[in-house]
Amino acid sequence: MYIEIIGTFLLTYTTFTLIVYGLVVAAVFLERKLTAVNAFYTIYMTGCFADFLSLINGFLTYCTLTDFLHATWLNSQIAIKVTQTIIWGSRISQMLTVLMIATNRMTAIRYPLRHSWIWNKYTVRVCAFIQISSLLVSGGIATIILQPIRIPSKYGGFVNAMAIDKVYQQTSAFVSLTLQSTNAFLVLFFYVIMIRDIRAILRKNHTSIAHERNLHKISLIVGFVEVLHVLHMFASTQMSLAKETATCIYIARTALYNSIPPYLLIIFSKNVRDQLRTILTIKTNSMVAVELIGAFLFTYTCWTLLVYVMVLSAVFLERKLASVNAFYTIYMTGCFADTLSLINGFLTYCVLTDFLQARWINSQIMIKVMQTIVWGSRFSQMITVLMIATNRMTAIRYPLRHSRIWNKATVHVCSIIQVASMMILGGIAAAILQPIRIPSTFGGVVSAMAIDLVYQKTSALVSLILQSTNAFLVLFFYIIILRDIRAALRKIPSNSNFAHEGNLHKISFIVCMVERETSTCIYIVRTALYNSIPPYLLIIFSKNVRHQLSIMLTIKSRQPKNQVFSMDTVTN
Numbered sequence: 001m002y003i004e005i006i007g008t009f010l011l012t013y014t015t016f017t018l019i020v021y022g023l024v025v026a027a028v029f030l031e032r033k034l035t036a037v038n039a040f041y042t043i044y045m046t047g048c049f050a051d052f053l054s055l056i057n058g059f060l061t062y063c064t065l066t067d068f069l070h071a072t073w074l075n076s077q078i079a080i081k082v083t084q085t086i087i088w089g090s091r092i093s094q095m096l097t098v099l100m101i102a103t104n105r106m107t108a109i110r111y112p113l114r115h116s117w118i119w120n121k122y123t124v125r126v127c128a129f130i131q132i133s134s135l136l137v138s139g140g141i142a143t144i145i146l147q148p149i150r151i152p153s154k155y156g157g158f159v160n161a162m163a164i165d166k167v168y169q170q171t172s173a174f175v176s177l178t179l180q181s182t183n184a185f186l187v188l189f190f191y192v193i194m195i196r197d198i199r200a201i202l203r204k205n206h207t208s209i210a211h212e213r214n215l216h217k218i219s220l221i222v223g224f225v226e227v228l229h230v231l232h233m234f235a236s237t238q239m240s241l242a243k244e245t246a247t248c249i250y251i252a253r254t255a256l257y258n259s260i261p262p263y264l265l266i267i268f269s270k271n272v273r274d275q276l277r278t279i280l281t282i283k284t285n286s287m288v289a290v291e292l293i294g295a296f297l298f299t300y301t302c303w304t305l306l307v308y309v310m311v312l313s314a315v316f317l318e319r320k321l322a323s324v325n326a327f328y329t330i331y332m333t334g335c336f337a338d339t340l341s342l343i344n345g346f347l348t349y350c351v352l353t354d355f356l357q358a359r360w361i362n363s364q365i366m367i368k369v370m371q372t373i374v375w376g377s378r379f380s381q382m383i384t385v386l387m388i389a390t391n392r393m394t395a396i397r398y399p400l401r402h403s404r405i406w407n408k409a410t411v412h413v414c415s416i417i418q419v420a421s422m423m424i425l426g427g428i429a430a431a432i433l434q435p436i437r438i439p440s441t442f443g444g445v446v447s448a449m450a451i452d453l454v455y456q457k458t459s460a461l462v463s464l465i466l467q468s469t470n471a472f473l474v475l476f477f478y479i480i481i482l483r484d485i486r487a488a489l490r491k492i493p494s495n496s497n498f499a500h501e502g503n504l505h506k507i508s509f510i511v512c513m514v515e516r517e518t519s520t521c522i523y524i525v526r527t528a529l530y531n532s533i534p535p536y537l538l539i540i541f542s543k544n545v546r547h548q549l550s551i552m553l554t555i556k557s558r559q560p561k562n563q564v565f566s567m568d569t570v571t572n
Contacts, residue, residue, distance in 0.1 A: 003155060007068035010251070014059045017259045021052055022302065024262035026295050027275035029356055039119035039127075040104055044218075046128045047097030048261050050135050054090035055259065057083055058251045064150075065247050067157035070551050073313060075150060075158055084148045084160065089139020091176075093131050095183040100127050102190040109194050146172060159247055218264045294355035301346045308339055311539060314548035326406035326414075327391050333415045334384030337422050341377035344370055351437075354444035362437060362445055371435040371447060376426020378463075380418050382470040387414055389477040396481050433459060 025048060028041050060083065063069040073079060108115045147163035162169050265272045312335060315328050347370060350356040360366060395402045434450035449456050539546060 003066045003068065007062060007066065010059050010062055013259075014055055017055060017262075018052070020259075020262045020266075021048060022299060023276060023295075024048075024265050024272065026298060027272045028265065030275045031269075031271050038121075039124045040101070042124045043097060043100050043104065043127055043131070044261065044265070046131045047094065047101075049132065050090040050093035050097065051259075051261055053086050053135075054094070057086040057090070061087075061247060062251050063157070065153050065157045065159055065251075066155040071313070073316075080148050080150060080160065081143050084143040084146065085136070085139035087139070088142035089135035089137075092138040092179075093135040095180060096131055096134055098187055099183055100131075102187045106190040106194050142172075218269070221260075221264055294349060294353060297346050297349055301342055304342060305339065308335060310549065311545065314545045326411045327388070329411045330384060330387050330391060330414055330418070333418045334381065334388075336419065337377040337380035337384070340373050340422075341381075344373040344377070350444070352440050352444045352446055367435050367437060367447060368430050371430040371433065372423070372426035374426070375429035376422035376424075379425040379466075380422035382467060383421050384418055386470055386474055386477075387418070389474045389481075393477040393481050429459075 025045055028045055031041065060074060063071070064074050064079075064083075104119060107118050111118070145164075145168075148160045149163045150158040151161050153159040162172075164172075266276070312332055315332055347361060351361050351370075391406060394405050398405065432451075433456075435447045436450045437445040438448050440446045449459075451459075539549065
């Protein structure tokens with residue numbers, strides 16, 4: 001029973017911390033537009049990316065150790081490599097982040113006049129690139145060298161081990177310990193230099209100095225926690241622990257270490273607290289309204305993407321058991337265009353209002369990419385709706401030949417058409433329309449067409465004709481379906497397979513209705529609503545998908561196995 005209690009606590013704690021991360025990062029994004037300490041915030045936020053991944057990875061590690069979530073994909077070979085890449089890569093990235101923060105604060109105290117010159121925008125970009133690339137590259141290299149494998153755990157799940165010799169395991173642990181100890185020594189060295197002058201700075205009461213003083217406190221605590229983390233890791237390597245015990249220590253250490261950064265900013269940075277109040281408090285200021293809507297869109301987009309991932313995982317599992325493989329495959333492939341369009345809608349809002357101060361969003365390449373997604377995803381969504389209608393029509397009109405019509409080859413061709421139409425037609429539309437950017441009244445920029453008004457009207461007419469033709473074909477297929485739908489739905493009580501088919505018919509009907517009725521909505525709102533509907537339809541109407549989700553998310557009590565494995569601790 002204690003496994004379920006701990007797992008529920010970790011799930012709640014991780015979810016709450018991720019919400020705090022989202023709010024704090026949004027507040028820091030707003031603060032970066034006004035503050036003179038852009039470098040500190042940028043390094044801190046980029047480092048939070050590694051903390052974010054490591055926090056989620058810690059919870060998933062607990063799930064694989066105890067089988068808290070009954071999800072077979074967690075034990076796959078790809079999941080093993082991804083998990084180990086995050087473990088090692090995030091640790092290296094966190095070390096570099098702490099070192100960069102210490103260096104930034106040391107130069108702010110020792111060289112205040114040259115600090116802004118040293119930490120210019122190019123230095124910050126290089127640091128951010130090093131933080132992210134170190135996570136991916138070093139984590140990947142460590143995973144390739146250590147060759148992780150899964151062995152049974154006494155808690156009912158699996159635990160990671162190394163497939164290399166004992167000598168190589170000890171060597172890797174020694175190299176890891178040396179790197180972390182060296183990093184901790186450098187951090188301490190920089191803080192010793194800072195402490196010589198910190199008293200004089202802390203006595204000053206000027207507002208800007210007070211803000212710098214709070215950043216010094218944050219960096220000192222971060223450095224202190226890093227040193228404690230290394231000392232704890234060193235102590236744990238000297239003890240002979242079972243593999244499961246070492247993994248539990250890693251999970252607890254990860255949860256504590258990775259949840260500290262956002263709370264430090266909330267406690268010590270008044271500017272970040274003010275931005276959080278702006279996000280969480282309703283005010284009449286128009287700029288605050290822009291920021292509130294942006295924060296809502298960001299939260300809504302992240303939540304919907306999470307729902308997409310969970311539903312698609314359930315559908316992947318269901319496809320192995322279901323006889324309606326074609327429907328699920330077409331539906332999932334169509335979700336790819338919905339996901340891209342959902343993200344593109346949020347970026348469009350950011351460009352329109354300058355919600356995120358990122359120049360790369362306004363670059364010529366991003367103009368073409370975003371316009372390609374706008375037009376390409378629209379074409380792909382039209383084709384997806386038409387394919388779903390065709391699939392349901394054949395299921396009702398030709399039930400005996402349905403599986404032969406929608407065989408594996410047909411499904412592959414449909415998937416290729418869905419993806420290719422988005423890329424090819426979107427690229428053609430972007431090349432013809434020649435999108436440009438013009439200033440927006442909301443403070444950002446907005447896309448426009450560089451071609452003549454005649455060509456603009458022609459392109460709009462062509463788009464309208466294509467969408468109208470697609471809608472007509474969809475309606476035509478559903479008129480055919482309606483002739484026999486009553487007879488098919490009457491069979492629901494006597495046969496669960498017919499009930500499942502009936503639910504899929506309902507899904508396809510709702511997709512068709514949304515396709516036709518949202519065409520007059522504002523693009524960003526329409527995108528957010530339209531693209532977030534598909535996973536919820538499967539949750540509402542597909543009993544099989546709900547069953548797979550319940551398997552993934554339901555807490556199940558499992559009796560611990562009697563076998564115990566005693567292995568040397570492997571640290572990261």
